[in-house]
Amino acid sequence: ASGYDWRPGLVHVFREMDPAGLFTALALLLLSSLLAITRWWRLLRIAGCAARWYDALRLTFIGFFMNLVLPGLTGGDVVKAVLVVRENPERRADAFVSVLVDRGLGLLVLMAMAATVVLIQGERFREVRLAVLLGFAGVLVAVWIGLHPWPRRVLRVDRILEKLPQKERLRAIDRALSIYARRPGEIALAVVLSAMNHASIAYALYALGHAFGDTLTWPEYLGIAAIANTVSSVPIAPGGWGVGEALYGYLFHLLGAPSALGIAVSVSYRLLNTGLGLAGGIFLLPFVPGAREVRAEMETDEAREDAQSAR
Secondary structure (H helix, E strand, C coil): CCCCCCCCCHHHHHHCCCCHHHHHHHHHHHHHHHHHHHHHHHHHHHCCCCCCHHHHHHHHHHHHHHCCCCEECCCHHHHHHHHHHHHCHHHHHHHHHHHHHHHHHHHHHHHHHHHHHHHHCHHHHHHHHHHHHHHHHHHHHHHHHHHCHHHHHHCCHHHHHHHCCCHHHHHHHHHHHHHHHCCHHHHHHHHHHHHHHHHHHHHHHHHHHHHCCCCCCHHHHHHHHHHHHHHHCCCCCECCCCHHHHHHHHHHHHCCCCHHHHHHHHHHHHHHHHHHHHHHHHHHCCCCCCHHHHHHHHHHHHHHHHHHHHC
C-alpha cells in the first residue's frame, strides 16, 4: 500500500533477531497468564463457587488450547465457561457469570489503558485517538446502564428481561452480576490484577520489538498492545491471526517504525501464545487430575450432537 515501508523484509528481520528476547517474552506472557488466572479464581470465590486455584489454572489452559481453533483471542472462554458451569452444578449462573465478568473486566481495563495512552502520548496516536476514546466511553455507558439502578429503572430493563426467551436463565445471570456490584474492594483488586496482566503483555511485546532492533518506548508498546488486542478479541479468525498482524503493522507505521517490524512482533507474540495453548493440551491427558471429567463431558457433547444429526 502507498506510504508503507516494508523494509527490512520479514526474512531479514527474523534472521537478525536476538533469541534472548523470545525467552524474556515467553516468561512475561506466562506471568500475565498466572495473573489472569488469579483474577478469575478470586471472582469465582466471590460468586460462591468452591474452586481451587489449580481448577482455575486447569480450565484456563484448556481454554488456551481451544483458542487455537476458535475465532478471536477469547474463543476459548466459551469452552471454559461450559466446563466451569458443569463443575459447579449448584451455582451454574454464578459460575457462568464469573467468566463473563472476568473477560469483560479484562477488556474494560485494556480499553482504559488504551484511552490513557492515546491521551498522554498526544499526537503520536492522533489518527486512532477519537475511535479509542469513543469506544471506551461507549463501554462505560453500557456498564453503567447494566449495573446502576436508575438507568435500569428508566429503561425498564427488568420488564425487557421478562419478555425475552429463556427469561429464567437471564434473571439468574442478572442476579449473579449484582453479586460483584456489592463487592467494590474485590473488583478493585481484580482491576489491579488486570492492569498488571496487560502491563506484562506490553513488556513481552517490548522485549520482542527490541530483540528485532526496534526503538519504540514501552508506553508506546502499551498503547499498541491495548488497541490491537482489543480489536483482535472480536471473533473473526482463530486466535486473532491476520487481524492482529494488520493492526500491529498499521500502528507501527503510525508511530514511525517499519510495518514489517510490527508484523514480526505480532507473529512472534502469537506463536508464543500458540506454544502456551499447546501446553494447555496437557490438562486433557488422562494422568492429569480433573482431565477424565473434562474428556467425559466433551465425549458426551459429541455423542449428543451425533444423535441430533442422526435424527
